[in-house]
Amino acid sequence: MPISVLLVDDEPLVRAGLRAILEAQPDIEVTGEAGDGAAVVPLVRQLRPDVVAMDVRMPLLDGIEATRAVLRTITDPPRILVVTTFEADEYVYEALRAGADGFLLKRSRPAEIVHAVRLVAEGSSLLFPASLRAMAAERRNDRARAELERAALTGREREVLRLMCRGLSNAEIAAELVVGAETVKTHVSAVLAKLGARDRTQAVIAAYESGFVTPGTVG
The missing domain is CATH 3.40.50.2300 (Response regulator)
Structure with missing residues (x-):
């Protein structure tokens, strides 16, 4: 179709x-x-x-x-x-x-x-370009930080979120972490669910607005 x-x-x-x-x-x-x-x-x-x-x-x-x-x-x-x-x-x-x-x-x-x-x-x-990363970082706030902390991401989920912020696909994340693509898919789904994000874009925005990542810390 x-x-x-x-x-x-x-x-x-x-x-x-x-x-x-x-x-x-x-x-x-x-x-x-x-x-x-x-x-x-x-x-x-x-x-x-x-x-x-x-x-x-x-x-x-x-x-x-x-x-x-x-x-x-x-x-x-x-x-x-x-x-x-x-x-x-x-x-x-x-x-x-x-x-x-x-x-x-x-x-x-x-x-x-x-x-x-x-x-x-x-x-x-x-791709989430530098201009929009800067806008997100400018909106860093305590509420977003508290919401990300409440999400209680595991260590591996935090790694996956950082790689999502770099614009990496599931396959690229799998290669970076040396794990299977299905494993990455599971981690990405968990990150989205915990953050209450509809998709990867909203998760990246949450990461920047919370201060979890900053424009200078991702590729």
């Missing part, structure tokens, strides 16, 4: 460009479009896309609130890929905190756009 994508952007030209790039791939199909975040929940219910490519800045309902609405109201929600002009953007950061699975720059090359959709669709997180 091809990856089904819903495009959400208030600029028709952007939607047309993304559609042309994605539909040139045999394993991806664009099943719908919307010009504002207010239309997202009804379309997700109707189309059941695997991925929503969501602009963050829209006139009626922005991508942050649309992301929250999808995750709050849809059972088994789609993966959400934020599409933005600037990576060092408060809107992008807040969308990721709200539960978006990754972000994509509008100026990305076609191959990068396709890779991002495939990566998010399979449940992987995209």
Whole structure:
């Protein structure tokens, strides 16, 4: 089955460009479009896309609130890929905190756009760049630190979280720790559950906001 994508952007030209790039791939199909975040929940219910490519800045309902609405109201929600002009953007950061699975720059090359959709669709997180690491670190606070302490991660789970913050995949973490991929998958699932994180992106944000890691301590 091809990856089904819903495009959400208030600029028709952007939607047309993304559609042309994605539909040139045999394993991806664009099943719908919307010009504002207010239309997202009804379309997700109707189309059941695997991925929503969501602009963050829209006139009626922005991508942050649309992301929250999808995750709050849809059972088994789609993966959400934020599409933005600037990576060092408060809107992008807040969308990721709200539960978006990754972000994509509008100026990305076609191959990068396709890779991002495939990566998010399979449940992987995209690279958490230095600009967003800095934003997360700036929000370091006692509440986040207390929540991470209450999570009571084991020593191995803490190691896995640090490697997640470096952007390593499960296979790369397995190679780093010299353990099996299924073992890593189990540890990652435990980290997400203990932190109350929907995905790896939210876990990384929690790690930075708690001070568990800082921008200078990860590769």
